Amino acid sequence: MSTSQSASRGKIKMKNTHPDNNIGSLARLTFSGHETFQCRSLWLKKGYNFLQAGNTFSQPDAVVHLGVGKNMVSSIRFWMNAFGFLSETDELAKYLFGYKGKDKYLERIGSLWLLHFRLVTCGIASTFSLVFNEFRREHPEFTREHLINFLRRKCHEQNESFNELIVDRDIGVFLKTYIRPKSKMQNIEEEFAGIFLELNLIEGLEIIEDSISKRFRIASRKRDEIPPEVILFCILSNTKYGSSISFNELLNGLNSVGTVFALSADGLIKKIDEITQITKGIIYKDDAGIRELQFKTKLDRWEILNGYYAD
Numbered sequence: 001m002s003t004s005q006s007a008s009r010g011k012i013k014m015k016n017t018h019p020d021n022n023i024g025s026l027a028r029l030t031f032s033g034h035e036t037f038q039c040r041s042l043w044l045k046k047g048y049n050f051l052q053a054g055n056t057f058s059q060p061d062a063v064v065h066l067g068v069g070k071n072m073v074s075s076i077r078f079w080m081n082a083f084g085f086l087s088e089t090d091e092l093a094k095y096l097f098g099y100k101g102k103d104k105y106l107e108r109i110g111s112l113w114l115l116h117f118r119l120v121t122c123g124i125a126s127t128f129s130l131v132f133n134e135f136r137r138e139h140p141e142f143t144r145e146h147l148i149n150f151l152r153r154k155c156h157e158q159n160e161s162f163n164e165l166i167v168d169r170d171i172g173v174f175l176k177t178y179i180r181p182k183s184k185m186q187n188i189e190e191e192f193a194g195i196f197l198e199l200n201l202i203e204g205l206e207i208i209e210d211s212i213s214k215r216f217r218i219a220s221r222k223r224d225e226i227p228p229e230v231i232l233f234c235i236l237s238n239t240k241y242g243s244s245i246s247f248n249e250l251l252n253g254l255n256s257v258g259t260v261f262a263l264s265a266d267g268l269i270k271k272i273d274e275i276t277q278i279t280k281g282i283i284y285k286d287d288a289g290i291r292e293l294q295f296k297t298k299l300d301r302w303e304i305l306n307g308y309y310a311d
Helices: 043-052 062-066 070-082 091-097 109-122 126-138 144-157 164-178 228-237 247-252 265-278 301-309
Strands: 141-143 203-207 213-217 244-246 282-287 290-295
Touching: 043 062, 043 070, 043 091, 062 070, 091 109, 091 301, 109 126, 109 228, 126 144, 126 164, 141 144, 144 164, 228 265, 228 301, 244 247, 247 265, 247 290, 265 282
Parallel strands: none
Antiparallel strands: 141 213, 203 213, 244 290, 282 290
């Protein structure tokens, strides 16, 4: 991304009318628009309510309605778009934050996993999508320099210009979204504001003087804390899947649950077992070298998700 392009950070193009259509697709690489603010937990609800009231982010008094500064207004708009929530018809935004929203204040861990999946698979926040889909397989343990070099290569592969300063700032936002600081910072409220801190997806391995991690790790794990209903909802959200899905596709495919959630093979097997136990019409076939999840009936993904929020 060129320096001149950075001046238009607030201008975001919607690729599709429905976020699920982005699953498995490539979008133009974007490394700015968030104004270097990571998404806060309450920003999505705040943004949703703001839009539902008939407001627009470009209106002069948006700072008054949202109760934040001008740069944060732009950042909230960016994150609403990155999660696919700018669309008035988005079902997930309404499901979580609407009048009868299931988790308006994101108090349940399953909601955070849902949002992580949505953010990565929408593909608008490019670093998030590329790290979980590709980079972590090349570098399970990595430095900031590793990630910068990887993103430089992706820009060159897609014939897009590369601005290291902008990309480095974007990486900082990415890391603060997932990693808790190891020691007290000058602005502790700012540092603990990342929406996905509770997921423990990224580990800081080596700490330098200012308490910022120098090396990081995204390891594939069992992730027992992810509800099986959330896993199944995410599988059913991919309209490119048919009535049977290979285990390898679920584990390693682009924007698959195994890829986005950094699941180990054993972890995915366990999730599949849990899914087949709680849902009729799904079987897992493992014989003669064929491993696949098969759907014998059509399932409503929202009814599946209701099972989790009914607890």
